[in-house]
Amino acid sequence: MTTAFGYVRASTQEEVKQGSNERQKEILVNFFKAKGWDYQLYEDKGKTGANMERDGFKRMMEDIEKEKPYAVVVAKIDRYARSLIDLLNSIQDLEQKGIGFVSVKDSGIDTTSPNGRLLLQILGAFAEFERNMINARTSAGREKAKAMGIKFGRPQYKTSKKNGGKYIDPKKVIELKQKGMSARAISKFMGCSITPVLEIIKGE
Known part of the structure; x- marks a missing residue:
């Protein structure tokens, strides 16, 4: 069975209390069930997207090296990273490992598809400019x-x-x-x- 990793994050503890992470988990679980994929979820609470040094994120990246999932999936792209450069660097690192990246609520952000890979190249051009x-x-x-x-x-x-x-x-x-x-x-x-x-x- 295809295995994917899901990642959820809230920037503040107030967002956590308001159910941000739980809503993201619901979106991801529904997505995985619709795809028929097995999955593992990773979570950060009260962690800024401007910093990639997050405990849950780091655990996921460590497990990626061991388990090589089919894709990393997020509810929205800003839950993964706020900086376009950080985002592109991380996605490109996943691509080099043969791992896709999908943002459920951002149409077209799916590097497991040809159109998604094309969009990644366009974003890469903007990242280079930045x-x-x-x-x-x-x-x-x-x-x-x-x-x-x-x-x-x-x-x-x-x-x-x-x-x-x-x-x-x-x-x-x-x-x-x-x-x-x-x-x-x-x-x-x-x-x-x-x-x-x-x-x-x-x-x-």
């Missing part, structure tokens, strides 16, 4: 940061001791800011106080 734009903005931000006295190569700020006192990469801070993350979210993501993050962003 990558070029981010690189251009990052380069400009880097030059401004240098003018503000921020040193690159070995950044001057360290994270908290719980992360081993690793240095913060200002380039990464700027990249996350350009992806729409707030200074507070960036500081939480990088395990540091908000002060150095704000100072780096000022030079963007």
Whole structure:
């Protein structure tokens, strides 16, 4: 029997309480039953789509390496990733493993079909454009940061001791800011106080 993996995610605990994950599960289970596929479900609660480092998502990717499902299925594409680049990179990685990707509620997002693969190629072109734009903005931000006295190569700020006192990469801070993350979210993501993050962003 064909086996597929289903993934559901809610960005906040409030969404979880309102039943977002349960509604997604219902959509996926109905889809799998209609297809006659066996399935496994993976879930993240209160996890942002801007960060691919999610426990449920990571478990799914680890199991993919062992079990090689036919496809990864989501209710909507934004439950999988918010960034087009992250989305395309992940889907292309699945494709290289011979695994399809399906978004039930997004018409045409089905790489197990010829039309879906064509759409993936079109999205890839947009992702390349986005990558070029981010690189251009990052380069400009880097030059401004240098003018503000921020040193690159070995950044001057360290994270908290719980992360081993690793240095913060200002380039990464700027990249996350350009992806729409707030200074507070960036500081939480990088395990540091908000002060150095704000100072780096000022030079963007």
